[in-house]
Amino acid sequence: MKGPRGPCPWPRPRPGAPLAQVPPHARVPPYAQVSLPHLPHHWGRQSSELFFVLLERLPRIRRFCPGTKALMEIRKYQKSTRVLLPQAPFLHLFPEVCQTVIRRELKWQVFALMALQEATEALLVLLFGDANLCAIHAKRGTLFPQDLYLAHMIRLSNAI
Template structure:
């Protein structure tokens, strides 16, 4: 099982944090007739982006939870992930560079090229992630990509 990053949690004494924040903070502004600002449990004013229109606090998932949910979702789907129009433009641009006499492509050929390209990229991601885990890291780095491509072997014609 892969290691995951753990955020360091710092616990502070309430009396200590209150005395240090009182010593370093500026005096509060004069009372105004406007509505009081909402404060977080630590005493800082909450920004407007942290709450929904209904007044509820925004839901924040732990780090990696949404990523794992997306991985499971994309593993279940069978549709292509790269948008078709930019991919087709890129294929036509590359083919025009290498063979200017080829100007027309059938739809089936473009879909086949896109499926092959996505399959190659998914396998490369898998191999690079295995290299990352082998190095006892969580973050995928450029050297993992390079090692995965180098170890890919001759079984792949591209």
């Protein structure tokens, strides 16, 4: 078999051939293991051309500028009306917490638990918004536990 630079010492690998029979220089990297069309002219191309043919078949990985993905997620969650906390863990946890506080078992309606979950999420969103303002006031971009504590204390003092 004659290649672009003269006779090839090894035959070109067949698609689906085991890697033990394929010489090291002819192996395709794992990220580019895409099935080639079974056309004879592909095997006569240079390896760089073959590599670019393989790259064209790979799905493009979208790279966003820093912060763009976060803004997209913010818009997505602001548009949606579904609950953010997982429903099943909340439905199990809330009656358990109430039982430890009240010291007796109460029965809860599903709609009451859903309303409590909505109120809990609204409170968490407000708390994290206030904590974010505290972090910005401290000239930081990262939330610290002290920001959450300060926002919680400010909210408690306003409630009294």
